[in-house]
Amino acid sequence: MALSVFHHPSLTLPSPPPQPSPPSLRPSPSNSLQFTLPAPRPLLLLLRSSRPNRRHSSLRAGLSSAVDSPPQTSGSQPEKKLILQVRDLTAVIAESKQEILKGVNLTVYEGEVHAVMGKNGSGKSTFAKVLVGHPDYEVTGGSVVFKGQDLLEMEADERSLAGLFMSFQSPVEIPGVSNINFLRMAYNAKREKLGLPELGVFEFYAYLYPKLELVNMKTDFLDRNVNEGFSGGEKKRNEILQLAVLGAELALLDEIDSGLDVDAFQDVAKAVNGLLTPTNSVLLITHYLRLLQFIKPTCIHIMENGKIVKTGDISLAEALEKDGYEAIAKPH
Ligand SMILES: Nc1ncnc2c1ncn2[C@@H]1O[C@H](COP(=O)(O)OP(=O)(O)OP(=O)(O)O)[C@@H](O)[C@H]1O
Numbered sequence: 157m158a159l160s161v162f163h164h165p166s167l168t169l170p171s172p173p174p175q176p177s178p179p180s181l182r183p184s185p186s187n188s189l190q191f192t193l194p195a196p197r198p199l200l201l202l203l204r205s206s207r208p209n210r211r212h213s214s215l216r217a218g219l220s221s222a223v224d225s226p227p228q229t230s231g232s233q234p235e236k237k238l239i240l241q242v243r244d245l246t247a248v249i250a251e252s253k254q255e256i257l258k259g260v261n262l263t264v265y266e267g268e269v270h271a272v273m274g275k276n277g278s279g280k281s282t283f284a285k286v287l288v289g290h291p292d293y294e295v296t297g298g299s300v301v302f303k304g305q306d307l308l309e310m311e312a313d314e315r316s317l318a319g320l321f322m323s324f325q326s327p328v329e330i331p332g333v334s335n336i337n338f339l340r341m342a343y344n345a346k347r348e349k350l351g352l353p354e355l356g357v358f359e360f361y362a363y364l365y366p367k368l369e370l371v372n373m374k375t376d377f378l379d380r381n382v383n384e385g386f387s388g389g390e391k392k393r394n395e396i397l398q399l400a401v402l403g404a405e406l407a408l409l410d411e412i413d414s415g416l417d418v419d420a421f422q423d424v425a426k427a428v429n430g431l432l433t434p435t436n437s438v439l440l441i442t443h444y445l446r447l448l449q450f451i452k453p454t455c456i457h458i459m460e461n462g463k464i465v466k467t468g469d470i471s472l473a474e475a476l477e478k479d480g481y482e483a484i485a486k487p488h
């Protein structure tokens with residue numbers, strides 16, 4: 157994940173629940189690690205290296221996509237705050253310089269849910285990872301404005317602290333760091349940014365406990381190392397727990413529905429819906445209509461070969477489900 161929080165009352169007013177169960181924290185080696193990391197750095201543990209992903213020095217001028225996203229429904233609601241504006245974004249794999257994003261355009265306003273669909277390998281995950289500053293990619297052109305700030309000039313942890321969260325398609329394991337310590341570090345980093353005092357172990361547990369209920373997760377998972385040995389579904393639940401704890405003004409959720417059993421699917425979808433407010437936004441990457449029947453999207457985008465080539469409403473996902481990508485390749 158990368159962090160931030162839906163503007164959650166509990167973030168600014170961390171009122172403990174009336175009768176929190178006592179924490180069952182075991183002393184673990186991860187406690188010492190917790191205090192050796194500089195405050196916002198826990199976020200970078202989730203990316204594989206800490207190389208910054210700032211804008212590449214040789215931006216290609218004048219690059220633009222052949223297909224712009226069509227005007228979105230939000231265009232007719234000018235009173236809404238602009239959360240994300242992506243223009244002609246291009247990016248390469250840092251190591252090989254292979255271009256993956258070839259001119260992405262996307263505009264998200266507050267309170268909107270955008271779904272991105274597209275064939276395997278079309279660039280959906282890369283797009284989300286580039287937005288959170290993943291070090292595997294280098295931006296070569298275009299612009300990204302997040303809440304009025306140039307996102308591409310921000311370090312990955314700054315992006316998180318500014319309100320961007322990503323749940324990864326393949327969540328990262330962090331050996332040696334317990335889930336609860338990780339969550340507390342990340343949450344306290346956020347509080348520090350807001351000028352709020354750190355929460356101690358007991359206070360944090362009181363804050364955390366209702367979130368566990370929200371995602372229907374057992375307390376046992378708190379003492380285990382982050383995602384280590386978690387099943388696929390448990391990892392997805394854990395990602396949503398991170399989102400519930402940290403919140404986000406824009407949450408990028410990459411295939412949160414993949415590998416979930418029926419109950420877990422319901423829990424995760426309900427939890428995401430429960431976190432939605434009129435002022436936060438979600439970008440959902442998914443292959444399936446089913447998720448979009450639970451978490452209703454404002455609009456749906458189809459990504460193809462590193463670009464958004466089509467935008468529409470739920471009927472786009474319905475056509476896809478029925479007849480596959482051939483169906484939506486035709487004029488709609
Ligand atoms: N770090 C990397 N190293 C090498 N190739 C990469 C890397 N990241 C992305 N790619 C390649 O870029 C293309 C787009 O990958 P991406 O993960 O964004 O696809 P996707 O649309 O999310 O697919 P899926 O639906 O299967 O998750 C793929 O061909 C992938 O192999």
Ligand SMILES: [Mg+2]
Pocket residue numbers: 280281282325410
């Ligand atoms: Mg993907």
